[in-house]
Amino acid sequence: MIADHWPSRTLRIGPASFHLRSPFRRVIDEVNALYRDYPAATNDGIYDYAVNAVPSSPLRRWIKPNLRLECDFEPFDTLPLPVELGMLGLEMGMNLQMAVGYRRHVVVHAASSAEGGKAALLIGDSGAGKSTLSALLAYREGWRHLGDEFALLDLHAPLLHPFPRPISLKNASISTMEARAPTDRFGPVLEGTVKGTIRHLLPPAAAIDAMQTPAEIALVVAPHFRENAAPAWRPMTRTETYVRLAASSTNQALMGEAGFEAVWRCLAHAPAFDIIYGSSDDALELFETLWRKVTA
Amino acid sequence: MTPPAILHRALAAPESMRGLSADDWNALIRVGRAERLLGTVAARAAPLWEALPEGALTCLAEERDLTRGDHLAAGWEINRAALALKNVGCPVILMKGSAYLHTGLAAAEGRRIGDLDILVPRAALPAVEAALLAHGWIQAKENAYDDHYYRTWMHELPPMVHKERGGVIDVHHTILPLTARLKPDAGALIESRVAVADGLFVLGPAEMLLHSAAHVAYDGEFEGGTRNLWDIHCLASDFARIEGFWDGLAAAAEQHQLRTPLSRALRLARRLYGTDVPETLAGRMDIVDRLALRKLHGRDRFGHQGAKLSDRLLYIRGHWLRMPPLMLAQHLARKALRRKAQAQPV
Known part of the structure; x- marks a missing residue:
């Protein structure tokens, strides 16, 4: 061959x-x-x-x-x-x-999810729970999954573009989702990777069908998972959010003024919160509270 | 037609892009990215933008925007270096991409510009280095062997990087390594300088082309040759309009011992891009040309260069020209060990 x-x-x-x-x-x-x-x-x-x-x-x-x-x-x-x-x-x-x-949008290492044309951006370091939270939103709450690895910020309007590749579940979150998503949406179990065990979860078909449709950014959340922590949240300033977004973007700085403008436009449009949680139920509840707050 | 030939033709005859199939475009995009020439393709495609397929335009527009950003950043690095070196009291001569950009030459159109290359008199090196250190640049190489390699054998200081902006500056005092067999006249290169904006200089036209030719044919193993030859093509086409340019170029080539590399670069540019070159200067194809052409046509439709014997020969030749045999053996052994130690898990 x-x-x-x-x-x-x-x-x-x-x-x-x-x-x-x-x-x-x-x-x-x-x-x-x-x-x-x-x-x-x-x-x-x-x-x-x-x-x-x-x-x-x-x-x-x-x-x-x-x-x-x-x-x-x-x-x-x-x-x-x-x-x-x-x-x-x-x-x-x-x-x-x-x-x-890729330079057509600002690429941020973040998860994103939408409901009714409005979207939430979930930022945070690896292991903070972005993938799990976005998977829960998709399979438990019926949200439109936009992506768990990269969020794409529009260069001209406060919009998030979907990049809904299969959700990359790691270690404990695999069993969390196996209980909640249909078996035929999972890929093979991949053991012995640098991140431990990985199993892919295919987003709901509707999310893939709608992957050319952007959503208006309405909320930015920085989730932090801490074992047994009591659920808590605090608002983030625009400056803090900018620094976090800029640090988790792969191309914002390289795109110069256009990159800065795109990030700032999104921040100006969507309030940002830091949340701490100890269980997926707490995480979803906090998230729902904040979502109602900003979309009311 | 080899995949690289699609790129060569797109650059030399942009109209050819009207007739490309999807497979051709996929190959052109891969090879163009690998050669860092897709931005130049995008610039050349500007007049026929409306006629090109959507998938190609997406990739070209992205590269065009990237190049614009590059040029903005390169312009700012030039501005900052000019400020830092204002009071050193020696001429500061821009070279390569930055020179083309600052002079507004066609070679800069769509060209990616990375490091800032400057040439200063060798006697001024300590003062230039001190001024850059005082203005926020720091040593980029922490390895003692690399530092020794540059300072003892090379034609430039070890690269310095700006601690806030991350821009890299290469400070040269001549255009070929000190260990190389050919010895260009650094003093005469500096004498040839032409004043441009911001108190800076660029090399005279003949010397600018000679420097580019030395890069193509001497300094290395034709790595990035496709782009270097495009530079040669643009410079030669621009400067040919200057009265008596070719005679001056031939004389300068003799003076700097660069007649052979110049002829080779002109021959290869003519082969790839159809550059108009006087027959007396071009001379005849030889075995090195043939090896080089194999390499220049060696990428597959995914932009990958197979490790061919002819490429290994060129690699050895490139180093052979740079340094004496014993030094070469020691250097390559050291590099091989380091490569082995640096491989990382994904």
């Missing part, structure tokens, strides 16, 4: 499109299974980013196979991944393209 005929899959997620490719058939099969609800072509056949999972050396195609990423925007020297984690590798490759290459 020559390189031009490797298994591949074109994939549209929100405003971005990817061409994924690997000589390892199982990697692309897994992508096709997980991304079954996503469009497999672009309007004119031209895609934004190529992400290839290639053998780390020609020998590694056949003997103790492992792979590395080749993308439009390249990762640093990285250790090879086992083929079983190949799909995760492609996911990381797509994330890297968004983080490093």
Whole structure:
């Protein structure tokens, strides 16, 4: 099989499109299974980013196979991944393209979710509970999932654009969601990653169908999970929120004035709160309280 | 047609972009990104913008905006460096991208501009370094070997980075490594300078083109050659309008021992972009040209350069030209060990 005929899959997620490719058939099969609800072509056949999972050396195609990423925007020297984690590798490759290459919106490392045309932005460090909270909103409260990894801020209006790739659940939150979402929306259990165990949860089909429709930003929440903590919230100033958003954006500074304006416009439009919670029920309740407050 | 040839043709003859298929566009976007030339493609595509497919426009517009940001930042770095070096009392000569931008040359259109490269007299290096340190730049390399490598053998100080803005400045005192076999006349390069805005200078036209040619054909292994040759094409096409330019260029090339690299760069630019070059200056293709052309056409439709034997030969040649054999062996061993130590888990 020559390189031009490797298994591949074109994939549209929100405003971005990817061409994924690997000589390892199982990697692309897994992508096709997980991304079954996503469009497999672009309007004119031209895609934004190529992400290839290639053998780390020609020998590694056949003997103790492992792979590395080749993308439009390249990762640093990285250790090879086992083929079983190949799909995760492609996911990381797509994330890297968004983080490093994408410039059509301000990209913020955040989750986002919408209800009735209005959206909440969930910011915070890895492990703060963004993915879990957005998954709960989608599967328990019936919100429209916009994304759990990157939120896309419009450059001209206070809008969030969906980037609803499969939700990346980690460790304990996997079982939390397994109890609440249909079994057929889950990907395979991926063990032994740098973040521990990962399992993808496909957003509800309606969220994928509506992924070209932006929503007006109405609330910014910075969730903090602390074991057994009593639920609490406090408002954040615009300055504090700006600093947090800017620090969690991959491209805001690089986009100069347009990036600054986009972030500031969103802050000026949506009040921001810091919340602390110890259980998912507390988190949802706090969130609902704040949502009623800002959308009343 | 190789995927890189689609890029070469898009740059030299932008009208060719009207007829590209989706596969062609996908290859052009990949190769253009890999060569850091997609912004230049976007600038060249401006007159036929309306005729291009939506998917291509999205990628080109993104790159065009990126380049605008680059130029704004590069302009500010130039402004800040001019201020920092105002009182050092030596001429400060902008080079490469910053020079093209500050002079308004066609080579700057859509070009990504990264580090700020300047040339100053060697005797002024301590004062220039001190002034930059006093104005917020700090040493970017903390490794003692790297520091030694630059100061002892290279044609530039170790790169410095501004502690607030993150902009990198490379301070050169000549245009080829000190260890290289060819010895350009640094004093004459500085003498050739032409005043531009903000009390700064750029190299004279012939010297500017020679510097670019030295980059293509001598300093390295034709890495980034597609872009360097596009610079050559733009500079040669611009400067050819100056009366007596080619004669002056030939004389300057002799003076700086750069006749061979110049001819090679002009030949390759002519092959890739159809640059109009006097036959006497271009000379004849040789084996190095052929290896270089293989490399320049070596990317696949995903923009990836396979590790071919011809590329290894060029890599070795590039280092061979830079330094004597024993030093080369030691240097490559050190780099190989470091690469191994730096690989990270994803």
